[in-house]
Amino acid sequence: MKKRFAILVSGTGTNMKALLDAVSRGFVPAQPCLVLSDRPHAKALAVARQAQVPTSVLEFAAFGSREEFSEAVAAELKAHGAEFVCLAGFMRILSKPVIEAFPNLVVNTHPSLLPSFPGVDAVKQALDYGVKVTGCTVHFIDEEVDHGPIIAQEAVPVLPGDNERTLHERIKAVEHQIYPKVARWLALDRIRVVGRKVDIDDEEEEE
Numbered sequence: 001m002k003k004r005f006a007i008l009v010s011g012t013g014t015n016m017k018a019l020l021d022a023v024s025r026g027f028v029p030a031q032p033c034l035v036l037s038d039r040p041h042a043k044a045l046a047v048a049r050q051a052q053v054p055t056s057v058l059e060f061a062a063f064g065s066r067e068e069f070s071e072a073v074a075a076e077l078k079a080h081g082a083e084f085v086c087l088a089g090f091m092r093i094l095s096k097p098v099i100e101a102f103p104n105l106v107v108n109t110h111p112s113l114l115p116s117f118p119g120v121d122a123v124k125q126a127l128d129y130g131v132k133v134t135g136c137t138v139h140f141i142d143e144e145v146d147h148g149p150i151i152a153q154e155a156v157p158v159l160p161g162d163n164e165r166t167l168h169e170r171i172k173a174v175e176h177q178i179y180p181k182v183a184r185w186l187a188l189d190r191i192r193v194v195g196r197k198v199d200i201d202d203e204e205e206e207e
């Protein structure tokens, strides 16, 4: 039986699209059961509907606190039978109710080499700092922002003349490769977490 998974989005959803495409070509052997957005007009929702994935919207403003919002998100994920969850440009911080309902089963992609440059504007932070290499990180979420155990990372060079847009585009192109790999590992139950240490039982296959 294929695992069911949800994708949480707030924006354009190119990472969501990369995951859905990887499902379509059989690379991620799991069933997308829900695309959930906190923004009703997120472009990602239209893309998900076109791919015939169920969608729902939970607007943060409708809830009294981060805790209540997270409870609603957890309930929605459970209602759709999600077994793991991929955050793909989801701009809200999720707290205990989600983390406890899905222990080490919620992953996020972040456009820097964590622990450098957590939080929003990671690409701008890297440019402003003047690093020559940045990249992307896929990690489990925990109660701190962009902090949980790291599953995969890949470096991306900062090129002369890069601006936030050009650098972020190159980082995203790499995210679109590594995020489906992580989703595949989750789908196949190939990831073990001990403390901060993440072991992957990889089949070492190339797509």
Ligand code: GRF
Pocket (backbone or CB within 6 Å): 011, 012, 013, 014, 015, 016, 088, 089, 090, 109, 110, 111, 172, 175
């Ligand atoms: C990605 O770079 C991701 O790392 C960050 O937000 C961006 C989302 O882009 N959290 P998209 O919506 O998937 O195109």
